[in-house]
Amino acid sequence: MISGTTKLIGHIGFPTESFKSPMIYNPYFEREGIDAVVVPMGCEVPDYPSFLKLFFRLSNALGTLITMPHKVTTLSLVDAASPTAAIAGACNAVRRREDGRLEGDLFDGEGFVRGMRRKGRVIEGTHALVVGAGGVGSAIAASLARAGVARITLFDSHPEAARQLAERLKRHYPALEVEVGANDPAGCDIVVNATPLGMRAGDPLPVEVERIAPSAFVGEVVMTHEITPFLAAVRARGCAFQVGTDMLFEQIPAYFEFFGLPPTTPEALRAAAQLD
Amino acid sequence: MISGTTKLIGHIGFPTESFKSPMIYNPYFEREGIDAVVVPMGCEVPDYPSFLKLFFRLSNALGTLITMPHKVTTLSLVDAASPTAAIAGACNAVRRREDGRLEGDLFDGEGFVRGMRRKGRVIEGTHALVVGAGGVGSAIAASLARAGVARITLFDSHPEAARQLAERLKRHYPALEVEVGANDPAGCDIVVNATPLGMRAGDPLPVEVERIAPSAFVGEVVMTHEITPFLAAVRARGCAFQVGTDMLFEQIPAYFEFFGLPPTTPEALRAAAQLD
Numbered sequence: 001m002i003s004g005t006t007k008l009i010g011h012i013g014f015p016t017e018s019f020k021s022p023m024i025y026n027p028y029f030e031r032e033g034i035d036a037v038v039v040p041m042g043c044e045v046p047d048y049p050s051f052l053k054l055f056f057r058l059s060n061a062l063g064t065l066i067t068m069p070h071k072v073t074t075l076s077l078v079d080a081a082s083p084t085a086a087i088a089g090a091c092n093a094v095r096r097r098e099d100g101r102l103e104g105d106l107f108d109g110e111g112f113v114r115g116m117r118r119k120g121r122v123i124e125g126t127h128a129l130v131v132g133a134g135g136v137g138s139a140i141a142a143s144l145a146r147a148g149v150a151r152i153t154l155f156d157s158h159p160e161a162a163r164q165l166a167e168r169l170k171r172h173y174p175a176l177e178v179e180v181g182a183n184d185p186a187g188c189d190i191v192v193n194a195t196p197l198g199m200r201a202g203d204p205l206p207v208e209v210e211r212i213a214p215s216a217f218v219g220e221v222v223m224t225h226e227i228t229p230f231l232a233a234v235r236a237r238g239c240a241f242q243v244g245t246d247m248l249f250e251q252i253p254a255y256f257e258f259f260g261l262p263p264t265t266p267e268a269l270r271a272a273a274q275l276d
Numbered sequence: 277m278i279s280g281t282t283k284l285i286g287h288i289g290f291p292t293e294s295f296k297s298p299m300i301y302n303p304y305f306e307r308e309g310i311d312a313v314v315v316p317m318g319c320e321v322p323d324y325p326s327f328l329k330l331f332f333r334l335s336n337a338l339g340t341l342i343t344m345p346h347k348v349t350t351l352s353l354v355d356a357a358s359p360t361a362a363i364a365g366a367c368n369a370v371r372r373r374e375d376g377r378l379e380g381d382l383f384d385g386e387g388f389v390r391g392m393r394r395k396g397r398v399i400e401g402t403h404a405l406v407v408g409a410g411g412v413g414s415a416i417a418a419s420l421a422r423a424g425v426a427r428i429t430l431f432d433s434h435p436e437a438a439r440q441l442a443e444r445l446k447r448h449y450p451a452l453e454v455e456v457g458a459n460d461p462a463g464c465d466i467v468v469n470a471t472p473l474g475m476r477a478g479d480p481l482p483v484e485v486e487r488i489a490p491s492a493f494v495g496e497v498v499m500t501h502e503i504t505p506f507l508a509a510v511r512a513r514g515c516a517f518q519v520g521t522d523m524l525f526e527q528i529p530a531y532f533e534f535f536g537l538p539p540t541t542p543e544a545l546r547a548a549a550q551l552d
Binding site: 001002003004005006008014015016017018019020022023026027037038039040041042043044047050051054057058059060061274 | 277278279280281282284290291292293294295296298299302303313314315316317318319320323326327330333334335336337550
């Protein structure tokens, strides 16, 4: 029940029609008696820099969830950003610190890491292949680096994107081994599809599945269907994996921590969510 | 259920803690399946002009409810205002027209007029005494003028406030007879307390009740208790009257019309409201 004491989480992007977060967060807030609400705000590019700042001047602003087309811009609008956000070149969450400064972070990759850990997998010291160095691939690579992988191989159909991401990773994690240019999963402990391949029927698979070790852990970002052709193939090979929506729900507890909300779990959020 | 298609009504003021509109509108929207939400937004004075404009740039902005301390400022920020808003010198609602221009109106007094009419009283051609020429008194006087009273007597403990209100009324309603300076209710068909008298124990009554005709209709703006000492006295005298919260609920259907929402009634709103 929204009242005059309710804290606002602005969900800022454009267009808003496909937003899912209000239907995930708000039923959970209601069930748990948390006096906060996620409010969709359709803000277009020219208005966004001013709107973000003014939103945070509201006395009941708790934070923002940032989505298309503002994630990259946000990095330049906040006063401080996490290494993860800096590496990926984007923020998807902003909060106001006590001193009024705005702090940005990026939790897409954190969802990947948390989901993997909760499935019992160790990340520290492993070798990961991330295919796709766009927004979500950069986010996952940055979070894997933060989580302690020893080595990351990056591949993108635009080699320059992979090369630049590699540079940013090395700048923040000098001990990390980073290589660019091959999408061969042989010998990798973690293999991630961070490309849109699999969204459309007839898309090629992002890597040669028969070269993935059955002991590897495979991640997928495509969410158009739960089991994409890539996941079906790695499942047949015996690999453990996580689906796209796992990453979505696994990252939400990280936002709760960031916004200072009470701890939660992906299961509790899924149980309350009303995503029809 | 808030989703990406939900339209926003920003309830803008500061501080927000005592806001009631979210608990009146939102349960009704939910019950009726109206895809809109009233969101409290604690905006302070220096930020308000920019915030109001940017709020209306949001693709899902439907309108704003404006409250303290922004009602007067708003009149100078909108592109067009109703005569009622211009006379009272304040707006408490803003909408965006098709052409992008912002339009302001003021519905406090409209609530008074609608409540009176729904109690079967005729306003056209009558003589009203409005005691108190502040924000709410100005609003009621302007709405009574619009509703067709023949004559208005204004009284305020600051005579200049009453005099200036009289001038603005005459400018917009040249045929209206307006007088200033006396608070004698004798001969008046409508008597309104638009002062804070009655909020505190021991306050004097706003007018001499024994000089009110038993046939007169009496209005009260004080909402600290349902039956104020003034209303108790006029009830004992046999007068018909309306309480402060009547004015509150009676004005809401006017906002619905203004925002282009489906028609509603004070009864339906009261039934859904969750004002503990």
